[in-house]
Structure formats: C-alpha cells, structure tokens
Amino acid sequence: xxxxxxxxxxxxxxxxxxxxxxxxxxxxxxxxxxxxxxxxxxxxxxxxxxxxxxxxxxxxxxxxxxxxxxxxxxxxxxxxxxxxxxxxxxxxxxxxxxxxxxxxxxxxxxxxxxxxxxxxxxxxxxxxxxxxxxxxxxxxxxxxxxxxxxxxxxxxxxxxxxxxxxxxxxxxxxxxxxxxxxxxxxxxxxxxxxxxxxxxxxxxxxxxxxxxxxxxxxxxxxxxxxxxxxxxxxxxxxxxxxxxxxxxxxxxxxxxxxxxxxxxxxxxxxxxxxxxxxxxxxxx
DNA sequence: CCCCAGTCCTGCGGGC
DNA sequence: TGCCCGCAGGACTGGG
Numbered sequence: 605x606x607x608x609x610x611x612x613x614x615x616x617x618x619x620x621x622x623x624x625x626x627x628x629x630x631x632x633x634x635x636x637x638x639x640x641x642x643x644x645x646x647x648x649x650x651x652x653x654x655x656x657x658x659x660x661x662x663x664x665x666x667x668x669x670x671x672x673x674x675x676x677x678x679x680x681x682x683x684x685x686x687x688x689x690x691x692x693x694x695x696x697x698x699x700x701x702x703x704x705x706x707x708x709x710x711x712x713x714x715x716x717x718x719x720x721x722x723x724x725x726x727x728x729x730x731x732x733x734x735x736x737x738x739x740x741x742x743x744x745x746x747x748x749x750x751x752x753x754x755x756x757x758x759x760x761x762x763x764x765x766x767x768x769x770x771x772x773x774x775x776x777x778x779x780x781x782x783x784x785x786x787x788x789x790x791x792x793x794x795x796x797x798x799x800x801x802x803x804x805x806x807x808x809x810x811x812x813x814x815x816x817x818x819x820x821x822x823x824x825x826x827x828x829x830x831x832x833x834x835x836x837x838x839x840x841x842x843x844x845x846x847x848x849x850x851x852x853x854x855x856x857x858x859x860x861x862x863x864x865x866x867x868x869x870x871x872x873x874x875x876x877x878x879x880x881x882x883x884x885x886x887x888x
Numbered sequence: 889c890c891c892c893a894g895t896c897c898t899g900c901g902g903g904c
Numbered sequence: 905t906g907c908c909c910g911c912a913g914g915a916c917t918g919g920g
Binding site for chain 2: 636637639640682683684697716717718719720759760761765828830869870
Binding site: 605606607665680681682683684685718720721722768770777778779826828830870871872 | 911912913914915
C-alpha cells in the first residue's frame, strides 16, 4: 500500500518525465470499473494536451505533477495504484497512459488493480486550497518533536490512530505507524495526551529514521505483491519490517517476547507487548 | 471540534 | 474441488 516511502520512490522513479510534453492521454479499455478522474475524461485529455511537465512534488501520499500554466495533476495511488514507465504487472488494470515528447520516456502509465486511486487536474490555487498547509499536515519526513507535540499532544486519541490522520502529519499509513511505534518503544494504545516529552522525542526520531530507511530500500512490497517501483520491480523494505504482519514471531529487539496483532480504528496494529508497554498514568 | 463506522474497489486465502 | 465470505486499508462522508 503506497505510503510516504512508496510514493517518494515513485516520484524518484519517474524523474525522467520532467521536461516532457504530454501529447496524448489514453484511457485503455478495461473490464473493471473506471477510476475517478476530475475533470471527466474527455475534458482531462483535452486540457492535458500540450502541457509540459515542470516538476514532480509529493504531498504526503499524493504525487503532484506540476504542469505549465500554473496547473497540477494530483495522483492518489491509495491502495494499489502505481506509476510506471514500463512493464505493467498486467494490461487489464492499466487505467491511464500519457504519451510524452521531448524526454527519453515515451509513456507514463497509471496502473491500479483495485481502482481506488484518483486523478485530479487542479490549478495551483485549487491545489493549495485542497492540499495546502491547514488541510494536510507537515510532511512526516521532516517531523520534529515540536511539530509532533503541536499537532497531536492535546488529542485524546490513541497514538497509532492519530499518526494515521493526514491533517496532523502527512505520509504515515498503517504499516509504517506500527513500525515507527516499535522503534520508539511506545505502545500504540497510548492516548496522545498521556505521552511524555521523551516519548514524543523518540516518536519523532523513529518517524524520520524508519521512513528514511524505507525510502532507501525503495518501499515495501507486501506478500500480495501490489506495490512496485516505476519499472515494476519489488521494493526491499519488507525484509526489514520489525512488527508489521509478523504476529507470533519473536520481537526483533531480542526481548524474547512475541509480536502481537490487534485492531485499532478497524485496522491491524502490530506491537511488542514487552518493548511497548502501556503505562497507567495518574490523571489529575 | 472529535471520533467512529460505513463506503468504495479487487484479489486472495480460509473455511466448509 | 468449488464456492463464498471476509479481509486488506488509502481517503472520504455522515452521524452522534
């Protein structure tokens, strides 16, 4: 599932499209339900024709293709979306293709097995209104203890649930939230308002180190094989997961306890009950 | 505002 | 063996 490291890997992987001009937008005929695009397909194709790609940005888990004339194509891969330069896993789930001129890359593709991904063509003004500061939180790769506390310390939510809130911090999803809290040695069930400053510091440090490491290994390809880089190759970080999808296995910290699985906000949480103890605190 | 549950979507694996 | 159900979790929405 593309989270920050996977989207960042996509961004780097398609860097060759920068400077290219979109000469055609193609929607391959597919048997499954089409993905949501805005504006509607014919308009989108017409408005993209002749557009030059100026830069690639990332806002949390969204990829932003900056275009000439102060426009931006916002791509949300959500669960199974991929940006590819070649070798789609199958032809049946290719959703959109862009033919480019002026760069070594002929085609950029959006492939999405489940089809939950979305595309939006926005003006720069609309982009800021929808995804600017205030709408989407600070990027998780640049998080500090002060940012974390400012965004989350007053909340009564459990920290694992709060870390998934993109308005608070942008880029963390279900997989990396569990990984971060294991490295930080903080129980995922700790209410935010009970977290101590040393714990916030460890969460901030772990957020950056886990995500940086995951970017270095080009993201996580899970057993369902969904996430791939721009050339349809596996990421490598799944071999470095500490707790995610490792229920029953020994804690990698060597504490001789086993990784547990639980559910928070209808999503799986993995943690070590010995390294991530929920401490009872006395409330005033 | 805060928080939860439901919704979208497809493929896969467990259970019968 | 085949079928069906539930799960996977991105973002969003409606309701309490």
